[in-house]
Amino acid sequence: MEIRLFQILVPILALLFVIYLVRRYSSSKSTIYELVLGVGFWIAVSIFAIFPDFFSNLIAKIFGIKSNINAIIFFCIGILFFVIFKMYFMIKKQDKAITDLVRHIALTDEKEAKES
Amino acid sequence: MILIPKSEISICLPVYNESQVIYQVIKDIQHAGYDQVYVIDDGSTDESIAEAKRAGATVIRHLLNRGAGAAAQTSIALARKKQFKYLVMMDGDGQHSPADIQTLYTTLKNKGADIVIGSRFLNDNSEMPNIRKRYNQLANLITNLFCSNSYSDTQSGFRIFNRSAIEQLNLTLDGFSYCSEMLILSDRLGLKLEEAPIETLYSEYSLQKGQNFMAGVTTAWHLIRKIVFK
16 A cells, blocks of 8 residues: 555644544643544544545445545535534623623622722 | 503613713703613713713613624613512614604503514604615515414614513624514513514614614624524
């Protein structure tokens, strides 16, 4: 099997990201859920890089897409949509938390101003 | 006509950058006999707070601009905390007449309602610009789809609430879509909603302050998202 440059670079890059994620988790900056999700993602990327033809053909076969390149593009678009939706709902959650906090401070300030 | 107990009416004005008019708006309300006026400042960057205090209103200040819906829910939270008997919400740009509080209160009492919405369209002599009429019609169409009754002005910011409504309403949308959310939520909670005709005082200033088309699209999207995903 001919080894191409990206088949070496991508796993090395993935390994660096995995080390970064583990360090974040060990210093309590992320949750176990984020660690598992992140490590799982980079392992998948590495395997995909090492065996690109096998996995792209497999995805094409599963989804009934003729070309393996098209299959990869559709697959990546799907992942991107998932990530964007997840981030969108996270932002909405943060937004609500900020509003609740702003309201709480506003009502507390009003009480304190009246008492002083 | 029912005599209105003015001391039992508390008025909240959600405000964002209204320094040009807020002083006069508060004075007009006070001259009409209502002395419990609260300004919910939604993170204004102009002199709105100073002007409101100069006029003698109590100011509740959002440190950050969170939107009209967030300010409306803060009004409700304040009413709950301070045990207001009746809460009136009015726009801070001077387009509502304090004289109409009597109309809203009378409708609340006569019809046994929990919330009365001041409708700009019931009198059919509204001087609202055509583009705004179309926007309101579209908003009515979307909102009424999710309500058991049909309302003529779902986007009006002039409303009166009794204790039951104050205790039960919890709005979650921060933007202008709160108007629709409030109606749909009230419907689901079994609160009785009525409408009463109000006069609208359009000035060059208040016309500049209204929503534009993109704000309308955003409002509709927020409302639909809320209904679909919750």
